[in-house]
Amino acid sequence: MSEPDTEDWQENARMIVDSARAVVPADGTLSRVRKARFHGSGFDREVMRQAADLGWILMRVEEDAGGLGLGMRETCALMEVLGGGLVPGPILSSLMAAALLQDALPEAALTGVAVIVTAWQDRIGAQDWCGGASGGRLQGRKYNVPGAADADFFAVVTGDGVAVVPRGAEGLTVTSEETLDGGRTGLLTFDGVEAELLPCERVEQVLQDARLAHSAYLLGLSERALTITLDYLRVRKQFDKPIGSFQSLQHRATEMKIRLELARAAISATARRFDTGADERTRSRDAARCKLRAGKLAMLVAREAVQMHGAMGITDEADIGLFVRKAMSEANLFGGPRQQRASLAALLDQEDAA
Amino acid sequence: MISLPDYNAMNDADFRHTVRSFVEENYPDIPRHALSRLHWEEVKPWYLILSKHGWICPTWPREHGGMGLTAGKHLILIEEFERYGCARVNDIGPVMLGPLFLKYGTGAQKAFFLPKILSGEHIWAQGYSEPGAGSDLAAVRCEAVLDGGEWVINGQKTWTTLGMDANWIFILVRTDKTVRKQAGISFLLVPMDAPGVTIRNIENLELEAEFCEVFFDDVRVPADHILGEINQGWTAAKALLGHERVFIGAPRLSASAMSRLKRIALRAGVWDDPVFRDRYVALHCDVLDLTDLFEIYVDKLRGGEDIGADVAMLKIFQSELYQRISELMMEVAEEDSGLRHPPEGDRQLHAAATYLSARPTTIFGGSTEIMRNVLAKAVLNLPS
Numbered sequence: 223m224s225e226p227d228t229e230d231w232q233e234n235a236r237m238i239v240d241s242a243r244a245v246v247p248a249d250g251t252l253s254r255v256r257k258a259r260f261h262g263s264g265f266d267r268e269v270m271r272q273a274a275d276l277g278w279i280l281m282r283v284e285e286d287a288g289g290l291g292l293g294m295r296e297t298c299a300l301m302e303v304l305g306g307g308l309v310p311g312p313i314l315s316s317l318m319a320a321a322l323l324q325d326a327l328p329e330a331a332l333t334g335v336a337v338i339v340t341a342w343q344d345r346i347g348a349q350d351w352c353g354g355a356s357g358g359r360l361q362g363r364k365y366n367v368p369g370a371a372d373a374d375f376f377a378v379v380t381g382d383g384v385a386v387v388p389r390g391a392e393g394l395t396v397t398s399e400e401t402l403d404g405g406r407t408g409l410l411t412f413d414g415v416e417a418e419l420l421p422c423e424r425v426e427q428v429l430q431d432a433r434l435a436h437s438a439y440l441l442g443l444s445e446r447a448l449t450i451t452l453d454y455l456r457v458r459k460q461f462d463k464p465i466g467s468f469q470s471l472q473h474r475a476t477e478m479k480i481r482l483e484l485a486r487a488a489i490s491a492t493a494r495r496f497d498t499g500a501d502e503r504t505r506s507r508d509a510a511r512c513k514l515r516a517g518k519l520a521m522l523v524a525r526e527a528v529q530m531h532g533a534m535g536i537t538d539e540a541d542i543g544l545f546v547r548k549a550m551s552e553a554n555l556f557g558g559p560r561q562q563r564a565s566l567a568a569l570l571d572q573e574d575a576a
Numbered sequence: 577m578i579s580l581p582d583y584n585a586m587n588d589a590d591f592r593h594t595v596r597s598f599v600e601e602n603y604p605d606i607p608r609h610a611l612s613r614l615h616w617e618e619v620k621p622w623y624l625i626l627s628k629h630g631w632i633c634p635t636w637p638r639e640h641g642g643m644g645l646t647a648g649k650h651l652i653l654i655e656e657f658e659r660y661g662c663a664r665v666n667d668i669g670p671v672m673l674g675p676l677f678l679k680y681g682t683g684a685q686k687a688f689f690l691p692k693i694l695s696g697e698h699i700w701a702q703g704y705s706e707p708g709a710g711s712d713l714a715a716v717r718c719e720a721v722l723d724g725g726e727w728v729i730n731g732q733k734t735w736t737t738l739g740m741d742a743n744w745i746f747i748l749v750r751t752d753k754t755v756r757k758q759a760g761i762s763f764l765l766v767p768m769d770a771p772g773v774t775i776r777n778i779e780n781l782e783l784e785a786e787f788c789e790v791f792f793d794d795v796r797v798p799a800d801h802i803l804g805e806i807n808q809g810w811t812a813a814k815a816l817l818g819h820e821r822v823f824i825g826a827p828r829l830s831a832s833a834m835s836r837l838k839r840i841a842l843r844a845g846v847w848d849d850p851v852f853r854d855r856y857v858a859l860h861c862d863v864l865d866l867t868d869l870f871e872i873y874v875d876k877l878r879g880g881e882d883i884g885a886d887v888a889m890l891k892i893f894q895s896e897l898y899q900r901i902s903e904l905m906m907e908v909a910e911e912d913s914g915l916r917h918p919p920e921g922d923r924q925l926h927a928a929a930t931y932l933s934a935r936p937t938t939i940f941g942g943s944t945e946i947m948r949n950v951l952a953k954a955v956l957n958l959p960s
Contacts, residue, residue, distance in 0.1 A: 472948065479955065
């Protein structure tokens with residue numbers, strides 16, 4: 223990409239981050255998040271409608287397919303803000319569906335009237351997505367479908383193509399379970415569901431993008447949780463001193479900060495590489511290491527935040543708990559640390575061969 | 577004076593190529609990729625070659641005999657030198673003191689000292705730490721008093737890197753005991769052959785004498801052997817530490833340790849062991865992530881931005897990562913970890929050598945603990 227594009231992406235990212243203020247209040251209040259927990263579908267349809275209105279769903283749809291054609295730098299900037307606000311709802315999953323379907327995205331999903339989410343994962347604990355189709359029909363299961371409890375459409379990813387399936391389709395059973403953060407995760411079971419399987423060459427690429435974008439979400443979550451914790455360290459007094467003056471806590475706080483800046487550096491460099499053309503090996507390696515870094519970061523900040531809040535940290539009343547529950551719910555999505563290390567280990571031999 | 581082309585006018589790729597060719601054509605028959613510092617007698621040929629070509633002081637302005645490189649070009653030079661494994665010369669004069677002379681020195685000092693650094697006639701050592709002033713550097717007690725137009729110096733410096741190779745030393749001394757400790761420090765210039773200077777080598781954990789103690793016993797130097805104003809030495813001393821921390825945080829030490837770790841693992845037959853791999857991959861990612869963070873600071877240097885206290889993050893993570901790599905090496909070396917000499921006579925395969933060479937990195941240039949104190953206060957804004 224040429225130099226003017228560099229400025230373009232920064233301007234785009236700034237506008238998108240500004241637009242996110244409609245969903246993530248600048249004052250950091252989490253009352254909307256709290257309200258949406260543990261009832262109904264586990265997400266707020268109003269947020270999804272706003273996401274469509276603000277153009278987020280179309281970010282990764284190319285311009286000649288009617289989308290915005292924005293890059294991963296803009297996407298990560300948005301995800302970071304959403305993470306900081308613990309925005310519930312399957313925004314990333316919708317964005318993925320649009321990226322996969324391009325101009326085949328249903329009109330209703332484009333306008334925000336309907337919610338579409340992506341069903342790609344064949345089993346827990348692996349990043350496989352090639353299952354789910356047999357003899358031109360959908361057959362089998364798709365796990366970890368966010369927003370499944372109330373989504374109107376599913377973009378179902380299979381080795382034979384991607385299908386758009388309405389939730390009422392014959393032969394489709396949707397079940398869902400509560401997650402720790404108060405949302406729901408879905409399991410789709412297909413029993414010979416008739417669907418048009420659209421050829422899709424970009425599944426692996428969209429998954430790598432999603433892995434990176436989700437890392438940015440965890441980065442935003444971690445940054446906000448660290449900020450809240452640092453604020454607490456400055457005001458909470460014991461032994462007539464702010465506890466943040468104690469060296470043991472200071473040193474642990476600096477460790478979180480270092481890990482956070484490493485995550486930020488890795489994610490922003492990776493997003494830049496994705497936008498400016500990276501080869502396949504670099505893409506899979508860097509998406510994996512961002513996810514590894516961000517997943518570990520979120521869990522580190524979560525446990526340290528609880529400890530540093532003392533007894534307040536183990537109440538549901540304290541906002542920090544919302545971050546902890548979200549980190550626990552999300553850290554392993556798109557592959558947790560073990561999976562990322564395993565796929566990176568497999569890449570080592572490829573690097574040797576190259 | 578040597579007439580050099582305007583390297584800053586070259587594009588980066590051409591300059592990189594120029595440096596690479598220079599190194600390949602001119603590097604003398606001395607060790608490459610050394611794990612510990614070489615002494616002056618070994619590294620002297622390389623210093624003199626750099627000097628002859630006008631390359632010994634890359635950052636000095638051209639009118640003072642330097643290359644006048646911008647931060648970005650300087651970085652390329654460093655990268656290419658490291659890529660080839662060039663030995664580090666006794667660079668206290670070119671890197672540390674030269675810029676201070678340019679900033680604080682008198683006309684006479686610049687005229688006398690700068691050419692002698694360029695030629696290699698003066699090899700400088702840095703006298704900062706004392707037995708009672710390590711991390712708390714401003715606590716220096718070595719003192720100097722004016723007596724009949726001369727400074728009379730008494731006290732001790734320690735951990736003086738390659739002090740045994742130097743013929744001059746610059747020292748922080750106490751010149752006023754009645755004020756705040758930072759406000760009573762001056763910066764003196766002392767020839768090592770002055771009567772009353774004695775040195776004693778210190779053998780480090782690697783059983784090498786890389787640093788020494790320097791004792792000053794009624795040492796007399798002329799009154800004009802002071803850099804900057806009396807009692808203003810602390811400002812100059814601190815100025816040295818800024819940019820240096822970016823380079824201490826460079827990922828190269830860890831990256832090269834990873835390639836040695838791989839060789840040790842291959843030799844031990846555990847390269848394909850999944851338990852080993854899981855840990856290797858985690859370290860590999862740490863190096864890659866550190867590289868991305870390092871690039872952010874390099875971009876700042878390139879853009880002429882100031883480097884803030886947050887650069888301590890690089891130094892902390894780099895040095896601890898280097899140590900973690902060396903710890904895995906020691907595990908993988910199994911029972912051979914305890915052997916004094918390298919397997920197959922190859923130091924690259926010697927886990928213990930890396931393990932020991934990784935120890936000082938969390939101590940010098942501001943210990944990890946002090947760096948964390950600085951970060952907590954200056955960056956995280958935590959209370960005292």
